[in-house]
Amino acid sequence: MRTFIVILVCLFVGVSCQNKPQYTIDGKISGNADGMKVLLNKLGDTGSTFVDSTFIKDGKFVFEGVVDEPAYYSIMIDRTPQGEVSSEKYMTNSQFYLENSPISFSGNIDSLPSYFWSKKPRKQAQITGSGTEDLYQKYLAIGEKQGSELSRLNDEYLQKYHIPSMDGIFNKKEGIEISRKMEVLRKQLAEIKWNFVKENIQTVVGYDLAKQYFQDMYVRITPEQIDELEVLVDQAWPNTTKASEFKAMAEKGKRVAVGTKYSDIELVNPDGKKVKLSEYVPEGKYVMLEFWASWCGPCRGEIPHLREVYKEYKDKGFEIVSISIDRKDQDWKKAMKEENMVWTQLNDPGEFEGPVTQVYNIMGVPTCILLDKEGHIFKTDMRGAQLDAVLEEIYD
Incomplete structure (x- = not known):
C-alpha cells in the first residue's frame, strides 16, 4: 500500500x-x-x-x-x-x-x-499565441487610420515648412494649415488612448499605456485625469508594486501636467547673479519657457524662428524666457551673442542634474513650455508652425 x-x-x-x-x-x-x-x-x-x-x-x-x-x-x-x-x-x-x-x-x-x-x-x-499582444495590437488598430494620416501630414510638413525653415524661409500659412490638421488627429488619438486605458486598466497593456503618460517629458493629461487614473490603478492593482510605482510617477507628473501652475526655480542671469524664475514671469502675459544649450544643434536651429515670433508678438504681450543648461558660462554667453537673442536669458549650470531637470522633467533639449496669463502650463512641445498656429489663435 x-x-x-x-x-x-x-x-x-x-x-x-x-x-x-x-x-x-x-x-x-x-x-x-x-x-x-x-x-x-x-x-x-x-x-x-x-x-x-x-x-x-x-x-x-x-x-x-x-x-x-x-x-x-x-x-x-x-x-x-x-x-x-x-x-x-x-x-x-x-x-x-x-x-x-x-x-x-x-x-x-x-x-x-x-x-x-x-x-x-x-x-x-x-x-x-499571446493574448496580451493581441490586446495591444487591438489598441494600435483602433487608431491606425489617424496614425497613418498623421504620418503623411508630418512628411508634408517637413517638406513644405521644416526643411525650408532651415534656410530661413518660413512658409507660415502652409505650415499652420498642416499643423492644425495634425493637431486634430493628435486629439483624436489622445481620446482613443484615454478611453482604452480606462477600459483596460486591469490588464498589463492598459497599465503600461497609463504609465506612458509620465514617461515622456511632456505630461499631456490634466491633474484631474491623473487623479482619476490613480483611483483606477488602485482598484485594479490593490496593494501591489504596480500601484505604488504608479502613484510615485503620477505625483511627479502632476508638477508638469497641463493646467498646473509653473514651479519656481533658482537660476543664474547673464550678470552671474542668482535669480528666481518668477522674477521673469509676469502675470497677464503668455510666457514661453524655452530650454536649450549652446552645444545643441536643433536648439540653435530653432532660434531664427523664435526671433521672428518674438518680433511679431512681443508688443502684444508675448514673452520668451530662454533657459540654457550650459555648464560653461562662456559657452552660454558666446552662443547668446552669436544668435542675437534679445529676450530674457537665464542659465541652469547644472545641465541635466540641475533644477530644470529635477523640477521640469527635462530629458533633452530643445524643450518648450507655454504658460498662460495666470502662469499655468498651457501648451507643451511646440515647434515651428505649431507655435505659429497657437500664437495666431491667441493674438490674431
Whole structure:
C-alpha cells in the first residue's frame, strides 16, 4: 500500500511539473538566416535586460522559459556580416508582449524591422499565441487610420515648412494649415488612448499605456485625469508594486501636467547673479519657457524662428524666457551673442542634474513650455508652425 502511495505521489509531482505554465517561442525565419544569433531581451522603464540567446538553424529557432506575468520583450537577430564587429546597426528588432503560452514568431530576415531607423520598407514579424499582444495590437488598430494620416501630414510638413525653415524661409500659412490638421488627429488619438486605458486598466497593456503618460517629458493629461487614473490603478492593482510605482510617477507628473501652475526655480542671469524664475514671469502675459544649450544643434536651429515670433508678438504681450543648461558660462554667453537673442536669458549650470531637470522633467533639449496669463502650463512641445498656429489663435 505504501509503495502504491509513493507511486501516486511521484506521478502527481510529474504531472504538476509538466503542467506548469511556460512560454515556448517557435521562430521561423525565411531568407538566408542560418547561423545568425537570436537574442531575447526583457524591456523595462530603464532599458533592456538580456534573457536568452540561440542560433537559427534550418530557418528555425526556439526559446523556452517562464515569466511571472505578461511583459514587454524584444527578439533581435544579429545580421552582422562575416568579418565585421557585431553592432546594433545590423540588428533586427521585434517587440511584443510575452506570456506563458505557445507563441509563433515568423518573418523574413531581409524585411524585419531594424534596431535603428531605415529608409528601406520594413514589415513587422507575425506573432501569434499571446493574448496580451493581441490586446495591444487591438489598441494600435483602433487608431491606425489617424496614425497613418498623421504620418503623411508630418512628411508634408517637413517638406513644405521644416526643411525650408532651415534656410530661413518660413512658409507660415502652409505650415499652420498642416499643423492644425495634425493637431486634430493628435486629439483624436489622445481620446482613443484615454478611453482604452480606462477600459483596460486591469490588464498589463492598459497599465503600461497609463504609465506612458509620465514617461515622456511632456505630461499631456490634466491633474484631474491623473487623479482619476490613480483611483483606477488602485482598484485594479490593490496593494501591489504596480500601484505604488504608479502613484510615485503620477505625483511627479502632476508638477508638469497641463493646467498646473509653473514651479519656481533658482537660476543664474547673464550678470552671474542668482535669480528666481518668477522674477521673469509676469502675470497677464503668455510666457514661453524655452530650454536649450549652446552645444545643441536643433536648439540653435530653432532660434531664427523664435526671433521672428518674438518680433511679431512681443508688443502684444508675448514673452520668451530662454533657459540654457550650459555648464560653461562662456559657452552660454558666446552662443547668446552669436544668435542675437534679445529676450530674457537665464542659465541652469547644472545641465541635466540641475533644477530644470529635477523640477521640469527635462530629458533633452530643445524643450518648450507655454504658460498662460495666470502662469499655468498651457501648451507643451511646440515647434515651428505649431507655435505659429497657437500664437495666431491667441493674438490674431
